[in-house]
Amino acid sequence: MKSRKPPERQLEWEWWGDADASVLVAGHSHRESYRRAIAEGLTSTGAAVAVLVLGGSYDPAAMPNPDDTYWRLACAAQGRVLAVPWQGNQYNTHFLFGFDEPFRLHDRGESGMVVPASMLSAIWRRSFEGIDGAVASARAEHVVLIGTPPPKSDEAVREGLPHSPFFVRALARVGESVDTIRITPAAVRVGLWKILQDDLEQEAARIGAVFVPVPLTAQTADGCLKPEYAWPDVSHANAAFAALMLREIEAAVA
Amino acid sequence: MTSHPYRSQPDRAFWSRAVAKAFSPAETYTGPTPLLVKSDRIMSAGSCFASNLVPFLESAGFTYLRTEEPHPYFRRLPENLGYRNFTAAYGNIYTARQFLQLIDRAYGRFVPAEDRWYVDGTVVDPFRPGLRYPARSDAEFDVLTAQHLAAVRDGLESATVLVFTLGLTEAWRSSVDGAIYPACPGTISGEFDPARHEFHNFSASEVTDDLHAICDRLNEVNTGLRIILTVSPVPLVATATDAHVVVATTRSKAILRVAEARSSTRDPMSPTSRPTRSSVAPRRPTNSSNRIAARSALSRSKRS
Numbered sequence: 001m002k003s004r005k006p007p008e009r010q011l012e013w014e015w016w017g018d019a020d021a022s023v024l025v026a027g028h029s030h031r032e033s034y035r036r037a038i039a040e041g042l043t044s045t046g047a048a049v050a051v052l053v054l055g056g057s058y059d060p061a062a063m064p065n066p067d068d069t070y071w072r073l074a075c076a077a078q079g080r081v082l083a084v085p086w087q088g089n090q091y092n093t094h095f096l097f098g099f100d101e102p103f104r105l106h107d108r109g110e111s112g113m114v115v116p117a118s119m120l121s122a123i124w125r126r127s128f129e130g131i132d133g134a135v136a137s138a139r140a141e142h143v144v145l146i147g148t149p150p151p152k153s154d155e156a157v158r159e160g161l162p163h164s165p166f167f168v169r170a171l172a173r174v175g176e177s178v179d180t181i182r183i184t185p186a187a188v189r190v191g192l193w194k195i196l197q198d199d200l201e202q203e204a205a206r207i208g209a210v211f212v213p214v215p216l217t218a219q220t221a222d223g224c225l226k227p228e229y230a231w232p233d234v235s236h237a238n239a240a241f242a243a244l245m246l247r248e249i250e251a252a253v254a
Numbered sequence: 255m256t257s258h259p260y261r262s263q264p265d266r267a268f269w270s271r272a273v274a275k276a277f278s279p280a281e282t283y284t285g286p287t288p289l290l291v292k293s294d295r296i297m298s299a300g301s302c303f304a305s306n307l308v309p310f311l312e313s314a315g316f317t318y319l320r321t322e323e324p325h326p327y328f329r330r331l332p333e334n335l336g337y338r339n340f341t342a343a344y345g346n347i348y349t350a351r352q353f354l355q356l357i358d359r360a361y362g363r364f365v366p367a368e369d370r371w372y373v374d375g376t377v378v379d380p381f382r383p384g385l386r387y388p389a390r391s392d393a394e395f396d397v398l399t400a401q402h403l404a405a406v407r408d409g410l411e412s413a414t415v416l417v418f419t420l421g422l423t424e425a426w427r428s429s430v431d432g433a434i435y436p437a438c439p440g441t442i443s444g445e446f447d448p449a450r451h452e453f454h455n456f457s458a459s460e461v462t463d464d465l466h467a468i469c470d471r472l473n474e475v476n477t478g479l480r481i482i483l484t485v486s487p488v489p490l491v492a493t494a495t496d497a498h499v500v501v502a503t504t505r506s507k508a509i510l511r512v513a514e515a516r517s518s519t520r521d522p523m524s525p526t527s528r529p530t531r532s533s534v535a536p537r538r539p540t541n542s543s544n545r546i547a548a549r550s551a552l553s554r555s556k557r558s
Contacts, residue, residue: 106397116387116394116398117390
């Protein structure tokens with residue numbers, strides 16, 4: 001008997017938020033914090049906002065990535081700003097868990113060999129492929145690349161791991177436990193995040209977009225995401241962070 | 255038939271018997287002991303031959319010393335110009351002076367005046383201008399360079415054998431302090447400035463002096479190190495002299511061969527002679543694994 005592969009599900013994207021939105025948010029998983037900001041009424045005093053999301057899903061860890069249809073919808077929408085959280089978790093995907101042979105950055109970390117920032121950028125360079133095509137036909141007046149959330153403290157990562165299916169599955173595949181896996185020190189992760197933010201800024205310049213960095217007010221003294229801006233998983237921020245970034249976006253394009 | 259000196263010569267002394275027929279590269283080495291033994295930790299530096307021999311050494315079961323490799327997670331990333339083909343990531347070193355200066359930089363004896371170039375938002379190492387992953391700031395450059403030089407020291411101090419391949423006599427150097435660049439500034443990276451960069455074609459005496467100085471420096475940090483000198487057969491890609499490239503190539507190779515011969519014998523009458531003694535430590539009998547190295551000219555230096 002022949003088995004037949006089920007047809008791929010057609011993702012049903014929808015704009016969620018204010019009908020007359022002037023700030024349109026479209027991008028990868030960090031978009032969910034913007035939806036929550038709207039849902040919690042944190043955007044009521046600012047510009048009208050809408051987020052392009054998959055209908056019905058609120059779980060950032062279970063979200064599908066944007067496809068061609070998604071970006072066509074994002075570009076077709078009229079608004080003042082198309083604000084894009086492009087990826088942003090590359091440093092976690094590759095380096096959240098510590099290696100048997102540690103490494104460090106020239107100004108961060110205590111042990112292991114120093115790895116050049118340019119080599120780290122090379123690791124996630126491919127994740128920027130498609131960014132210019134995705135927003136090339138945007139009808140919005142401004143295209144903004146939004147800075148993505150800083151790393152969380154070692155303790156917050158440990159607490160958030162059970163709520164991060166991507167990493168739980170990854171650990172299960174290699175027989176590791178969320179309780180005992182070695183976490184890359186926050187100091188190194190902050191350095192990795194900064195390199196990623198620099199790369200985002202360069203990509204923004206390359207495609208003619210505005211880069212809006214994460215303000216220092218969202219970070220602890222050691223550069224981590226302040227707990228009041230954290231969603232209780234490994235990598236995502238919450239509605240308050242999104243509201244903060246929306247204010248930064250408005251200021252940047254004013 | 256009269257007797258004459260050629261009557262007692264072995265077959266290897268005759269081109270017709272040793273080259274035209276049944277050529278055996280291993281027989282080109284006639285030293286009393288093997289060049290290498292399996293317990294050796296081999297470091298190499300110089301022009302491309304010094305890296306090309308590495309896969310042959312490793313496939314023959316020898317240990318090629320590597321003191322500067324990318325972190326395991328990053329090894330899948332590509333590199334340029336063979337920087338990963340040597341013990342440390344110094345890349346091709348074409349002249350004896352450049353190698354001498356690398357040793358001196360590693361031990362803090364020489365700090366080049368022009369030690370970095372700023373190119374397109376990166377900080378480029380003039381002595382490794384093709385590195386694919388350059389620093390992005392002065393601070394990062396300083397740390398990465400210090401890490402590299404530490405790996406050079408580690409190699410020099412832990413090797414039991416150094417294979418150094420002489421490649422060129424033509425070089426470009428700083429007119430300020432004589433720092434030798436592996437390539438003319440502006441070719442691989444940086445910008446050529448005639449006010450700061452000048453051409454120099456090393457003489458046999460200069461190369462000999464540099465080789466002696468290299469041996470002396472190495473004897474200070476690794477008294478047991480044996481040195482195998484080779485001369486690369488690869489022709490010049492281009493010459494900066496007025497000569498035809500063939501003429502320039504033959505001049506260069508001839509000078510390097512003379513310098514190698516002078517250095518390996520350390521003529522006691524030479525004004526560059528040092529109190530270093532040459533000796534050959536007993537080794538196991540030659541076997542087929544030694545063939546690659548045996549093609550090369552030999553110099554061993556050991557201070558007892």
